[in-house]
Amino acid sequence: MRRMLWNMRGLAFIVVIVATVAALACESSEEQEQPLPAAAAAPAAPAAAPAEAQAVELPAPQAQQQPAPAAPARAAEQPEAAMGVSLGGAAPSAGERQGEDPTDAMADFKYEAPQIEPGDYPSHQWDGPIPTKFNESPQSAALVRSGDILPLEERLPVHEDIWVIAPYDEIGVYGGTMRITSSQLKTLDHLAVTSLVNGDPVGTSEPRIIKGWEVSDDGRKYTFTNRRGARWSDGYPMTIEDVRFAMEDLMFNEGDVNPASRIPVELKSQITGNRARFAVVDDVTWTVEFDDPYYDLASSRHMWGSSKTRGCPRCYYAPSHLYKRFHPKYNAEEIDSLLAEYEQDNVRGLFNLIRNIRSGPGHDWRQTGPIPTEYDPSFIYKGDFYAAAMSELIQTRCCEGGRAAERNHYFIGVDPEGNQMPYIDEQILIRTEDRTAGVFRAMNGENDYFGGDMILSELPLYMANMEKGDYSVYIFRSPAGNDSASAVQNEFVQDPEMGQLLRTKDFRKALSIATDRNEMNQVVASGIGVPQQWIPHPITPYYPGKEYADLDASYDLEGAKAILANMGYSDSNGDGYLDRKDGSGPLSLHYVASSLYLPHLEILQSHWGGLGIKVAIDESGGGFGTARKEDPELPFEHHISLYSMNQWTVQWTRAFAGTGGSPLGAAMGNYWASFGESGMAPTGGDSMYQDVYGNMAGANSYPADITGNIMEMQDIWRTGIQTGPVLHPERVEMGKEFWRISAEEKYNIGYLAFMGIFRGMTMKRNNLRNVPKNHVALEAKGILGAYYFEDGLDNFTNPGNRSQKYKSVHFLDPEYWSQ
Structure with missing residues (x-):
């Protein structure tokens, strides 16, 4: 089934919103903010005045074009040669490892990204063979040599369980720091792969952290299979115990940790309302079973979201070697002191705090004490608390001024040529004072990839400054409609007539x-x-x-x-509004929405006013909560x-x-x-x-x-x-x-x-590659671990760097799909 989403009919010109551009231009003198402290951080370049937006004529729709073959990447300037490992036979010892260039790691196979048609959805799913020779980043290789991490063959899952990820453009190059410059303190864990499964554009699901699943013919039982040999970011084995602990001791613990009222509706049978049953089958297999058929557990947004470790205690897996310390079943003698230390009244509050890996006490995911690399059922870590993850990048700094995340050396994914992901070394989030500052700094080239501050009505402004800022404008249009x-x-019923x-x-x-x-x-x-x-x-x-x-x-x-x-209804007094039948005044509606939708509401206010209905707009944005009361106050x-x-x-x-x-x-x-x-x-x-x-x-x-x-x-x-x-x-x-x-x-x-209003539009620096040109808006990023910088040269440590291969394009340009 083709996954086309473009509808170019009727698009001839983009209307320049002159007032918006002028207002933004008046606020462009924002002082630069510095990122979080980091080693050898490059200073931000002075903000350049953006070009005034010009009227942009849209190109007429053309015949669909095939993307050009990916240009070969230049060899990256790296301090150390990347290391190659063969898993085709007996694994060599660390002392036998030889340095190799990443491009030579799979000399017998060269990956070529599949071509997609304009408007199509790319896929990172790989149906080819699992590589037998593997490669790691120079960063990882240096840590192996120093003894700080395990050799690559011990960090990856067993061979047949390795996750192979197909890059959208081409095989990447290791190195670099990716910046997100925005007014939004976006959670880096949300931007990385952490879920057991994830959705696709047509509403089905694909495996990620787990290897796969099966559903019984009657739809009552799901059987999930873990990836053997997978490890947490601290190097500790990720085992079936992490799933059992998360399900039995957190998710389904209706006393100390998770009240019954918080059991997700997706884990209740659709006829009886009874909670699903969890069971361990063997050391990699587990089941979830319902009283009656339920065919959509794996395709539910609940499983896409709550199967991330950041969802605990509503989660499907958790680092039990860290969290058991805070559970009275496993560490009763220390609970009182932990409650005092973290200033909590009960275990539920304690878990709510420590599970907050965004800004809680474990927001730094790097281990702070020795961790065994072999599974020990009795091991419970009791050092300074930190969080472990399964994502490509692990958060290391938060939250004053932004966030930062570094490479997870134990990530389970590789590309089709055997290079362990992620390609980039680090990601930083630099928080700006407000949205306007975020937009102008992005147009100045200080944002490598993000669009949280962008709004569609400012599109002409973004397009007018693309070449100056060396960026392109991407959009991801949700198929939800x-x-x-x-x-x-x-x-x-508060107003009977309106009701x-x-x-x-x-x-x-x-x-x-x-x-x-x-x-x-x-x-x-x-x-x-x-x-x-x-x-x-x-x-x-x-x-x-x-x-x-x-x-x-x-x-x-x-x-x-x-x-x-x-x-x-009629207008008896000629004031332009219809009269209420009870004689109390004009027919009126009260409408509340967030600032994102105020322009929409102003259109409705005008159009419905022409119908004779007076619309009052509440700009507080509080209607989302108020309208959801069982005795609703807002229509x-x-x-x-x-x-x-x-x-x-x-x-x-x-x-x-x-x-x-x-x-x-x-x-x-x-x-x-x-x-x-x-x-x-x-x-x-x-x-x-x-x-x-x-x-x-x-x-x-x-x-x-x-x-x-x-x-x-x-x-x-x-x-x-x-x-x-x-x-x-x-x-x-x-x-x-x-x-x-x-x-x-x-x-x-x-x-x-299909306009990508929320999480849809983004700016991307031209030298950042493997960013999808179209994607589902709810996961508008593709696979972060596949992102890489042209020639391995980032824009953070190389001020003034510009792409040598790729020009600025926007999503309405036919060339958008060909580079």
């Missing part, structure tokens, strides 16, 4: 067709979005058809006015979706009322998620929950569910996940029906899609 939507609260309107399908249709999505697209997305309802991309298995993406998505203000007139929440290319990926998706936090109906979601223990019971019609025509819910429906389709979508979700895997024909049809109902009912009114 929702980059701007209004969630409509069906349980709203009746919100529960009326015709009213939601009127709001939809009163919105000029094309104008919104130009203003908030520089014209690169796709106007539509919330429907996932055609590459996904549950796409219901273009007619549903376009349903009531065309601007028809007169049609919208006719709908409200038919409901009995709307503005949001996006990063995961709904497979709506079963998360139960807490806003696509349906699946949890007690749903903005569509929190009490209905609570009843369904709690299996009837709390929330709004389906007791049928209630006069408090009528629509504008006086209709009420039918028997056995939620009182606030007038048509019964909120419950129908819940039933589809729960039934579908028990029917079969992602591509099971019956489940595919259920998935399509789910989105048909969504488009018809408009519990979410969708506006724009």
Whole structure:
């Protein structure tokens, strides 16, 4: 299945947002901030004034081009030759190792990255043979010689369990420090590989830290297999005990550590509501079993996220040799002193603190005391606390002014030619005073890769300064189909008249067709979005058809006015707003959203004002929490979706009322998620929950569910996940029906899609390679361990460095896909 996501139709010019550029230019005199203390840190270059944004004419869409073959990399200037190791036969001793150039490590095989078509999603999955000869970084080789780390053949998993990662561009070169310069104190652990499994663009999953898994034919039992010989970043073996400890003593410990209320919904059976059962099979195999079929555990966002060590105690594996010290089952005699030392009242609070590997006491992941390299079931580390990880880079400094991470010499991944990843030595995050400073420093070339401060309406500014800053502008467009939507609260009763309107399908249709999505697209997305309802991309298995993406998505203000007139609304005093039927004033809506969506809300305020509805905008951004109360105070929440290319990926998706936090109906979601223990019971019609025509819910429906389709979508979700895997024909049809109902009912009114509004757009220095040109926005980075600098020369320790091979391009340029 092709994974095309581009829709270039109708793109002719990018509108220059002159006011935005001028405002930013006035604030460009930010003083440079220094990164965290680091050895031989290069001073930041003075900020250059960015060029004024010019009107940029978009190239006309051309025939799809194949990327040019990757240019061969020049030999890196390294202090030591990289070391090669053969695992094809008996492993040589450390004394027998010979230095080799990385390009010679696999002389019998040369990797060539697969070509992708414009708009396609690249893959790092490798289906070829596992290398038999391996290579390590000069940094690692020096530590082997000094005896600080194990030889490479002992650091990697056993041969058949090594993770082989296919770079997007070409085999990399070792060395260099990568910078992220931003106002956001982004967590470096989130930017690195740490999960057991991870998602792909069509909503299925792929193995990462684990070797793989199988699902029983009846969908009740998952059997997972670890990688034999894998090690934590401190060199200690990662074993089945790390999984057992995480599952039994942390995740499923409903007393000391993790309350029953925090057991993830994804680990509860979908019919009985009972918790799943965990079991160890052997030294590398373990199972998770449910009472009834549940085909999406491995494809759930929960497993993508909570299978990272940063999710403990809601995690699937943890460094038990470190964490057992804080568990009364294993170290009762020291718990009281540890509670006092860390100023916590109970063990639950203690674990909440130490598991915070972002900024807690273990934020430095480098070991601080001797650690055995052989597994010892009785070993519990009791030195100065630190955290261990499985990611390519391990965090070493936090948090004043930024963060830093260094190479994990025990990382389990290699490239197809046998070079252990990561290629880069270090990553640093330099925190700026505010977003404006982050943008201008990035345009000055001080950011190697990140886009957290970028917004789509400033795209002309970024493009105008690309060549000067020696960077390119990338974008990752989520296939979920929702980059701007209004969630409509069906349980709203604080204002009875407005509540009746919100529960009326015709009213939601009127709001939809009163919105000029094309104008919104130009203003908030520089014209690169796709106007539509919330429907996932055609590459996904549950796409219901273009007619549903376009349903009531065309601007028809007169049609919208006719709908409200038919409901009995008119403007009797000529003030431009429709009169409330209770005579208390104009028909008004209160809308709250974060600053990210204020431009969207201003468009809605204008368009719905033209319909005769007065919209008040609350810029506090507090609506996200307030609207999710079971007694909701706000009728709307503005949001996006990063995961709904497979709506079963998360139960807490806003696509349906699946949890007690749903903005569509929190009490209905609570009843369904709690299996009837709390929330709004389906007791049928209630006069408090009528629509504008006086209709009420039918028997056995939620009182606030007038048509019964909120419950129908819940039933589809729960039934579908028990029917079969992602591509099971019956489940595919259920998935399509789910989105048909969504488009018809408009519990979410969708506006724009596929524009990469959140985590999507980024600046990348031209000499940083193996960054994907398209990716799923929720993991908008690809494989960090594959990143490398052209010729091994970074931009941090080499001020003024510019790419000698690659020019600046943006994602609308056909050449974007060919270099």
